Amino acid sequence: MSRPAPLEAAAKFIKSGRIEFYREEETFRRSGESLPTHKRPFAESEYALNPSVRGKYRLAYITRNSLYRIHSNHSNNLWMNELEDYRPKVFLNPTDAAERGIKDGDLVELYNDRGRVRGQAVLDPGQGPGIAIFEQGWWSRYLEGDSYNALTYPFIKPTNEVYFVPGIWAPNTAWNEALCDARKVGER
């Protein structure tokens, strides 16, 4: 069960003892995040790293949790594999797929300058456009030796580095801050 962080641990950075919407640490002020704010996706990550990818890769790469695993645990559990047909899947909005000539069930590749991962195309009309979803945790033995994390880049948000309280406030990779595109590589 998930519980709130213990008060004494949180007290290190929540000085008022309450929920704080305003932060005045130097890093927050410099990033313009003293108050909650919306920032355009990829502006400070992918586009800052390499401006040429703007327009080249048009899908946000999301690696979500799967119903059938706890991260990568149970990746080799054959009952779980049976429940998901032993098939890593790439979830796409039908419009994005149609633009790329991808049909339901095709073998597709998500790729960017850093790497690639392959899976069976699943067209989900309930999924927003501009997003490609891959379920995290598949071992590379199911991915022709590829890794879904080959596409991500270890972007770390500066505000994450202000404090170091393990498990509560610590630097972590912004996994979903990655661009990719999709292409069909085969039929199933």
Next chain:
Amino acid sequence: MRYGMVIDLDLCVGCRTCAVVCKEHNAQAPGTWWNRVFTPGSKYHQIPAEAEGGFSMYYLPVSCMHCENAPCEKVCPVGATYTDERGRVLIDYERCIGCRYCLSACPYGVRQFNWEDPKGAKARAGYQEGYSYGYPFPHRDKEGRLVYTPDRPKGVVEKCTFCVQYTDKGEEPICVQSCPAGARLFGDLDDPNSRINQVLRKEKGERLLEELGTKPKVFYLPPKRK
């Protein structure tokens, strides 16, 4: 006594916990599933299906319906499939001749055949030496018929028994015990005060393929929004 089940499809979250615990507790070999949960009309679980005027997404768990007018029981040439005194449709694993007439007759596709020795399938799955799963003891009915055993003989049919090994002890079937959403209710259809009868008096329970007249003892409370 007539055991029955009510499944509230508005509560079902499609997590498939029932299917997995069923497989575990009833020691089903790889490739065999007594209990299944799918998204009707969709090729993939938990992906919306095209429906009249848009999309629909709800989850439909299906295992044995324990029909009152069970075609599987009627077609069985040797009476290996029978309905016991508590209304459970059971299979005598020592009498079944493996003709698979019941697989053709069952409208719900719940019957599973042992195409090979389940021990062989489990061995090929590469489990650790000495590992086994499921309720470990054979279970017989009052007349001594073998209605549960962890490794069914090769060449016989098997299916959901309403967890006969547990319900005989007064426990609920494992899918009911384990459902995290509390979507499954189990009880006696002959007892007017049982919880399932209380629910069925309040809400109209529907049964799958009702038009065939099989009279299942598993009722569904249909989703209010599909």
Next chain:
Amino acid sequence: MKTGNLALGFLGGLRKERGEATSGMSKANLVFRLGQVLTVVGLVAWGLQLKNGLFITGLRNPFAWGLYIATFAFFVGTAAGGLIISSAVYLFNLKTLKPFTRLASLSAFASIVAATAAVLVDLGRADRFYQLFFHPNFRSPLIWDVLVVGTYVVLTFLSVYFQLLPIGAKEGGRFPFAWATSLPRDQVEDISRRWTRRVALVGLPVAILIHTITALIFATQASRAWWNTAVLPPDFIAVAVASGTALVLIMALFTIDRHRFREFQGAFRLLSKIIGGALLVHFFFMYNDLLIHWWWGKEEAAGTLALVFGRYLPLHLIEVVLPLAALLYFLSRDGARSVGALVLGATAVLVGVFAHRLLLMYPAQNRFPLSLALPGKTGFWNYPIAVGQFRPGEPVFATFWPYLPTVLEVAVALLPFGLLLLISGWFIRNHPFLGESS
């Protein structure tokens, strides 16, 4: 290992006797030998199946009945020939067919034994066959089928036996005929005639029952749209008359000497007309049924028809075009003029009927009863069924099963064919089976 020795024994026998068989009975001997080989192949394959389970077939949970049951239905059909022809001779006094009654009874006996073998190899637990007698469930059409098929095995055997009795008694009276040698010849003839007639009279209703009840195994299943039709039992009888007669025709053509063809040409013409007529009735039944389903347009029926005229169209074409071509051919002037033409036509009928029996399985099994019609589409969504096999890397839940018999399964299915050839070859080799033309 026993089967291995048996096989060697048979092959040894084949080698030894090859030189002797030169004339007259040589064709029958060849058939007998072929039957031996197929039987041994079938038995060995069946042994492998018993050891490993039905796993070795192409069948799985979503598609539980296939080649074996189709073969069973096929041989139940061809088993009709015998008693239908002998009954026709006795009941309707069709003298032209009289020379073929013995042969027809033999074809029925061999076919029904083959049918029994076909259903036996389909059992997952053939070792528990005795349960059928200890715990029969009389609500199951299958138990009735066991009863009538069993009765038919006995009746057809008796029919063959009593027709052979006078010859058997005359030829020294070995084992089953020994008791008749001491009797006067007239009396033996009389016993033969009387009992053959009695068996035929009991046999005709049983012959009708084997098709009716075999059809009822399928037709009672309200959950399978493809089977659930009252036209199935009469259609089974029509198909049986066509295929049973076709088998008798082939066996007759095979047994006669070529130069005696003209002598029996009238009978052959009559047989081919019976086949043609039965086929017409069969097509009439079948298409009436399809038409009714199509006209009403119920979603389940539409899904089934989509399978018949879509994915399984090639099989449907075989079941229709081949017999139809044979039918037109038989009715044409040249159709009954030569042995080759008649054999070709009858074979086309049998192949077509076999395709028809296979097609009995496909659209029934691959349209799961628990399915949803998809809005605005011709297709349907089958609620997935676990296939029942551990197959790493491959999906376990199937909404469709592309059933194809495996090589080993085909080998097992050779057993009934082998027995048919073995039995008919043996009898024809050892006994005169063709009566005198009238």
